[in-house]
Amino acid sequence: MKKILVTMMTLALTIAAQAQRDTIGVSQFTAIYRYECKTMDAEGKSVTDSMLIAVQVSNGVTKSFPYEEYDRQKKGRFRIVDGYQAAHMHMGTFFMNYPEGRITAQEMLYPYRYQTDETLDKQKWVLTDAQDSIFGYACQSAKAKYHGLTWNAYYTEDIPSSIGPWKLGGLPGIITKATDARGIHTFTLCGLLKEEQPIVFAEYVTWIVPDGRGKFVSQRVDYQKLKASKFRAYKKKVLGNSRYLTNPTYYAPDPMETFGYVETSYNSAGDNVRSVAGVVIVSNPHQYQPLEQ
Secondary structure, eight states, X not given: OHHHHHHHHHHHHHHHOEEEEEEEEEOSEEEEXXXXXXXXXXTSOEEEEEEEEEEEEOSSOEEEEEHHXXXXXXXXXXXXXXXXXXXXXXXXXXXXXXXXXXXXXXXXXXXXXXXXXXXXXXXXXXXXXXXXXXXXXXXXXXXXXXXXXXXXXXXXXXXXXXOOSTTOOXXXXXXXXXXXXXXXXXXXXXXXXXXXXXXXXXXXXXXXXXXXXXXXXXXXXXXXXXXXXXXXXXXXXXXXXXXGGTOTTTTSOOHHHHHSOXXXXXXXXXXXXXXXXXXXXXXXXXXXXXXXX
16 A cells, blocks of 8 residues: 555655745846766765756855756656755755855755755955866956855856855855866866846745545645755764664654655666655765765
């Protein structure tokens, strides 16, 4: 019976997710970055994970989030499998200067959704002499420390915007490439779209879940709210544990025993992707490489 519920749940996913969304700005343009992370798999082999990030830019608020989520908002579609790589690489959604002077982040770590808040601390960049051509633009270089990592970045004044990927920014032009000093994390600009799109913020999501009697009911799913520093410490403790590589849900309750269901969907390669209320259960984890210490 439970397997039947899981199959039915998969069919319902296209209409399952709704959110209490507020429009907090309108983008002037969207920058697309490729994020690459050098890490290791469970067998100790070196691998490079990769995903795309969209950065919506307005006069006040900047939103950096997985490209699949950006694409979903534009096309009005939803597929759990589209969110797997973001969960695999532990990349969330970051609202810069929302509310004013703050960073609001929304991230998922099975089995919950988390929302954190922290001060918008701008990086203190030191300009350096290196130059390069990136994405067709002449670029200058700069260096800064941020939350335990040293970043080497390139930027171009041809696009006079101080934005960048993730939480990086504050240079005299848009960041075209940023790499941490260890060479583990790299963000590279790979697209620019001049467009006006709503920048939306969701306080919670509404999910369609099985009620145990063969029917589906609507359920509000709230974000667990924590201080950013506390959530960073929690992620490092959970994901940095050696057990995570062989048993990625070692720290959490069994989904079937706790929630009574597991959503199952498949990507184009036929790989099985499991989730609970849209929170992906990572199935083939790689060694956690935190962006912040």
